[in-house]
Structures are given as C-alpha cells and as structure tokens.
Amino acid sequence: MQGEPIEDGAVAINGKHITGLGRFADVKATHGGDVLDLGELVVLPGLINGHCHLDYTSQRDQIPPQHTFTDWIRAINARKATLSEEDYVASIEAGLAEVRRFGTTTVLNLEAFPTLLPRISQPAIRVWWCAEMIDIREEVPVHQLVEQLHEWFDSHSEWLGGFGLAPHALFTASPQLFSDSSELARRYHVPVATHLAESNEEMLMFRQATGPLFGFLKSIGRQLDDCGAQTPLSLLLRNQAVDERWIITHLNELGEEDFDLLTRVKKFHVAHCPRSHTFFGHSHFKLRKLQSLGFNVCLGTDSLASNSSLNLFAEMRELIRKEPGISPREVLAMITTNAAEAIGQGDSLGKISPGLFADLIGIPCGQTGDDLFEEIAQFEGTVPWMMVNGVELMH
Numbered sequence: 001m002q003g004e005p006i007e008d009g010a011v012a013i014n015g016k017h018i019t020g021l022g023r024f025a026d027v028k029a030t031h032g033g034d035v036l037d038l039g040e041l042v043v044l045p046g047l048i049n050g051h052c053h054l055d056y057t058s059q060r061d062q063i064p065p066q067h068t069f070t071d072w073i074r075a076i077n078a079r080k081a082t083l084s085e086e087d088y089v090a091s092i093e094a095g096l097a098e099v100r101r102f103g104t105t106t107v108l109n110l111e112a113f114p115t116l117l118p119r120i121s122q123p124a125i126r127v128w129w130c131a132e133m134i135d136i137r138e139e140v141p142v143h144q145l146v147e148q149l150h151e152w153f154d155s156h157s158e159w160l161g162g163f164g165l166a167p168h169a170l171f172t173a174s175p176q177l178f179s180d181s182s183e184l185a186r187r188y189h190v191p192v193a194t195h196l197a198e199s200n201e202e203m204l205m206f207r208q209a210t211g212p213l214f215g216f217l218k219s220i221g222r223q224l225d226d227c228g229a230q231t232p233l234s235l236l237l238r239n240q241a242v243d244e245r246w247i248i249t250h251l252n253e254l255g256e257e258d259f260d261l262l263t264r265v266k267k268f269h270v271a272h273c274p275r276s277h278t279f280f281g282h283s284h285f286k287l288r289k290l291q292s293l294g295f296n297v298c299l300g301t302d303s304l305a306s307n308s309s310l311n312l313f314a315e316m317r318e319l320i321r322k323e324p325g326i327s328p329r330e331v332l333a334m335i336t337t338n339a340a341e342a343i344g345q346g347d348s349l350g351k352i353s354p355g356l357f358a359d360l361i362g363i364p365c366g367q368t369g370d371d372l373f374e375e376i377a378q379f380e381g382t383v384p385w386m387m388v389n390g391v392e393l394m395h
C-alpha cells in the first residue's frame with residue numbers, strides 16, 4: 001500500500017511480524033528460511049472493517065426496506081425483542097466466520113452486549129469490541145463497564161484487538177454519556193465510535209424539532225430540549241471534545257454551516273457504509289468534500305439488518321459505482337491504510353511493511369499496474385488464503 005505492486009513478490013515473516021518484502025529472489029537471499037509458495041495470487045494487507053454490528057448477522061433478509069428510517073428502527077427493535085442471549089452469541093460467531101471468508105482480518109464491532117464476551121469463542125482475527133451504549137430509559141454505568149472491559153482484555157492477552165466505546169447516537173445517548181465516553185477513551189487509549197447525521201429524519205429532529213424520528217422519540221419519553229436549533233453535527237461538535245480517537249459513522253446529512261464548522265475542528269475519522277447507505281436511500285455522501293477538508297474516510301459493512309453480506313470487496317464495488325472517477329486503488333486504501341488509521345493502528349496494520357503485524361490475504365489475480373487494482377475490486381467469492389498475526393488460517 002506504500003508503493004507500486006511487486007511482481008514475483010515475497011514477504012519475509014518472523015513470528016507475528018513482517019521483516020521484509022521485495023522480489024522473491026532478493027527476499028530469499030536476504031532472509032532465507034522456509035518458503036511458502038502461494039502460486040498465482042496477489043498478496044494484500046488483511047482488510048479492515050471500520051464499522052460493523054456482528055450482533056445482527058442473524059438478521060440477513062429479515063427486514064425489508066421501510067417507508068422511513070424510523071420505521072426501520074421500529075422493525076429492528078421488534079426483531080431484537082425476540083432474540084435470546086444464545087441467539088446473539090450464535091450471531092456474533094457467524095459474523096466472525098463470514099468476515100473471515102471475505103478477507104477481513106480486523107473488525108471494529110459495535111457490541112451491544114459486551115457481557116457476552118466470555119461466552120464467545122476466541123476469534124482468530126482482530127476485533128475491537130466497542131461497547132454500544134444507549135441511555136434513553138436507564139443510566140449506563142460506563143465507568144464500571146470500561147473497568148470490566150479493561151480487566152477482561154488485560155487477562156485475555158491472547159485475544160487479538162481490544163475494546164472501545166460507542167455511545168450509540170445523539171438521539172439515543174445523553175451528553176453525559178458522550179462526555180464520559182470521550183474522557184475514558186483518552187484515559188484508556190481506545191477508539192470511540194458513534195452514529196451521526198445518518199438520515200434526513202435525524203436532521204429534521206435536531207434542526208427543526210419535527211419529523212418521524214422526533215415523533216417516535218417523543219412517544220417513548222426522550223427529553224427533546226436539544227432539538228429545533230442545530231444540525232446533528234453542530235450539536236455534537238459544540239458540546240463534545242471530538243478528536244482523533246473518534247470514528248463518526250455515516251455523516252450523510254450535512255448543511256453548509258456544518259462544512260464551515262468542519263474547517264475549524266480537530267480531524268476525526270469518518271466511516272462510510274456504501275451498501276447500507278444504498279439500502280436506506282440516504283442523501284449523497286459528501287466524500288470528496290470531507291476528504292478536501294482533511295478527514296480520513298474508511299469503509300464498513302454496517303450490519304446484515306441493512307446489508308446482504310459482510311464483504312468489503314462488495315463495499316468497494318458499491319462505492320466505485322456511486323463515485324464516478326474514484327480509483328480502485330484509492331478505495332482499497334479505505335479498507336486497509338485508512339481503516340488502520342481510524343482505529344489507531346496505523347503503525348501496526350493496513351500495510352505490508354517491515355515491523356507491522358503479519359496480517360495478509362491472497363486472492364487470484366492476473367493483471368499488473370492499475371488494472372490490478374480494478375481486478376482486486378472485482379474479486380468475488382471466498383478469499384483462498386489468509387494469515388493473521390503470522391498464523392495461517394483455514395476456512
């Protein structure tokens with residue numbers, strides 16, 4: 001990801017790290033050791049999913065497109081009410097297996113039930129489990145939760161990845177929950193993720209105090225004194241110390257005043273989910289404008305409640321379809337280097353480079369130059385070879 005593709009290339013690995021790369025003859029002469037010949041494959045950094053909800057893998061094809069985004073919220077809430085803890089464990093493990101099949105070696109997962117972690121089989125891939133928190137109806141003991149997660153991962157060092165925090169959204173998480181999450185993320189050096197400005201209904205709620213989402217939240221007792229004056233982005237940025245630890249997902253609904261504000265704030269990361277975006281028919285994602293202001297954009301799959309698979313190659317293709325002129329090379333960066341930066345792992349993941357973790361995949365490819373990146377984007381099916389932390393994984 002830092003230069004041109006290397007023909008007849010090789011990667012030297014010692015333990016869990018990459019120690020060298022280049023043409024095969026040069027790497028062999030310099031590093032020696034055993035040789036694993038993958039044949040006619042192109043070797044890539046393992047893919048990184050910047051936004052996923054493994055909890056809802058079981059919801060594939062269960063919720064058709066709804067008349068409004070609020071109707072979809074009602075539909076998924078009704079589905080969730082029928083699921084047991086066993087269902088969620090099975091869903092998470094099915095999701096982990098699916099992302100592996102499609103070449104993902106790292107996932108930022110928004111986990112609504114972090115207490116289920118002891119019941120999940122140790123993942124073979126890296127997962128950042130971001131505790132997803134909603135406090136409309138009851139307070140979330142966020143400090144206690146973070147301490148429990150810290151202790152869990154401190155005593156389970158064999159689990160690759162770690163934890164993070166995810167106050168769900170402005171309309172479901174209080175300002176105090178956002179503030180606590182931000183402060184704890186800085187203290188524990190973990191990412192903090194949230195959903196923001198996803199739908200037009202969210203914009204109507206916060207800027208005009210009207211619309212389906214406003215009505216729904218009023219009906220369930222949410223205080224609405226923060227509605228009617230500002231855009232969702234403006235409300236967040238004026239009330240929270242958002243910085244480089246933040247991954248803000250969606251940002252589909254932005255006003256001109258938002259872009260003026262974005263020129264003056266610390267640069268957070270943005271996660272875009274192309275196929276989920278299409279499922280809902282959201283407003284056009286302002287990719288180029290956000291990039292021009294210096295924001296790092298990565299891709300995610302969102303959940304199977306609004307998508308058909310957890311396949312980042314398919315997300316690449318959808319973004320290319322929707323953004324005329326964007327190059328496959330640029331989009332590949334959004335699921336490798338950009339995503340690594342977003343989760344605070346730019347010095348460890350997302351590239352094939354000495355000193356980084358040996359997280360690699362191999363896919364069939366016969367092209368060279370820019371055509372190679374086009375062929376990578378068009379790849380379909382199961383990824384035939386994967387390595388995580390220097391260990392080969394079998395499907």
